[in-house]
Amino acid sequence: NAGVTQTPKFRILKIGQSMTLQCAQDMNHNYMYWYRQDPGMGLKLIYYSVGAGITDKGEVPNGYNVSRSTTEYFPLRLELAAPSQTSVYFCASSSPGLSTEAFFGQGTRLTVV
């Protein structure tokens, strides 16, 4: 069972470039999330989705976009990359209900130069 798979693991972008971070889960989870992790800041929620076709903003959505056309995939799009988007990005998924575990991918380390 692969769980949550993120690609790529590492990426260097130039300022102004765009890219898509891929996330796939094979647990048939309805809920999926994108977090960014910065040193000393914990994980901040960027966007989340409660099902195919439904997405909503989290705490730090500016500069990002998402789509959710299927249950399995939840890509994160960066438009016009900026140095402030240098971070480690984590995708996660969980089932609906109380006290349910969120499963995280291995992360994508992005550097914008």
Next chain:
Amino acid sequence: QQQVKQSPQSLIVQKGGISIINCAYENTAFDYFPWYQQFPGKGPALLIAIRPDVSEKKEGRFTISFNKSAKQFSLHIMDSQPGDSATYFCAASRGGATNKLIFGTGTLLAVQP
């Protein structure tokens, strides 16, 4: 606004000692309080979690203590081992609709042999 405050930022403990990490929350609507463990280069993984209807939960060497009136909860690691060296995040969520997790800023634990 930091809804979950975590301390200390870093912690050094001798092998066999007790590691204690504290968190405080503001939103009384939170009803699920997990702790996540993260090793370098990996995504966070659920360690232990508690709901506010109990004051303590123990799983092996890991214990969560929960004080609802003070809006605080803590992680205790008994007989700390070098393999416990990792970053620990507390989190909180309101169960049901989205299960969005609000994370603390993390504690880097180093257990010295």
